[in-house]
Amino acid sequence: MMRVGHGFDAHRLVKGRRLVLGGVDVPCERGLLGHSDADALAHALSDALLGAAALGDLGGRFPDSDARWKDADSMTLLAACAREVRAAGFTIANVDATIVLERPKLAPHVAAMRARVAQALTLDVGAVSVKAKTSEGMGYTGDGSGIAVHAVVLLETA
Numbered sequence: 001m002m003r004v005g006h007g008f009d010a011h012r013l014v015k016g017r018r019l020v021l022g023g024v025d026v027p028c029e030r031g032l033l034g035h036s037d038a039d040a041l042a043h044a045l046s047d048a049l050l051g052a053a054a055l056g057d058l059g060g061r062f063p064d065s066d067a068r069w070k071d072a073d074s075m076t077l078l079a080a081c082a083r084e085v086r087a088a089g090f091t092i093a094n095v096d097a098t099i100v101l102e103r104p105k106l107a108p109h110v111a112a113m114r115a116r117v118a119q120a121l122t123l124d125v126g127a128v129s130v131k132a133k134t135s136e137g138m139g140y141t142g143d144g145s146g147i148a149v150h151a152v153v154l155l156e157t158a
């Protein structure tokens with residue numbers, strides 16, 4: 001049997017923060033604001049994984065009110081979600097994500113993001129897709145206020 005999961009995340013772009021997406025530091029004069037490292041790609045993928053298994057969400061596991069997760073490496077949280085999904089009897093077939101932002105251009109970093117995500121999920125890199133899109137200047141992603149990420153995951157029962 002197959003199960004699909006969807007995840008979404010958005011964070012505000014501010015000065016004085018690192019821009020971390022999929023565990024990759026992207027050179028940028030602004031970064032994502034959040035309690036953890038604010039890695040919106042890791043967060044959306046985590047929610048997609050948990051959603052596919054009907055195991056709740058990332059915020060329920062690692063609440064931003066908990067000091068333990070301050071400046072947390074979100075890729076370790078993503079890896080923990082993958083372990084939980086597998087422990088519940090599922091195999092991860094593939095993941096696909098779209099990062100919505102106007103700039104910086106992510107094309108030079110996509111291969112590294114795919115490799116880091118594949119490593120965190122212990123998947124072949126061929127099962128991990130990361131894409132970047134602009135929103136053509138519209139809305140909070142278009143005016144540079146923030147970055148949004150959409151993700152889907154397909155699980156199979158082991």
Ligand code: MG
Pocket residue numbers: 009010011034038039040043
């Ligand atoms: Mg988040």
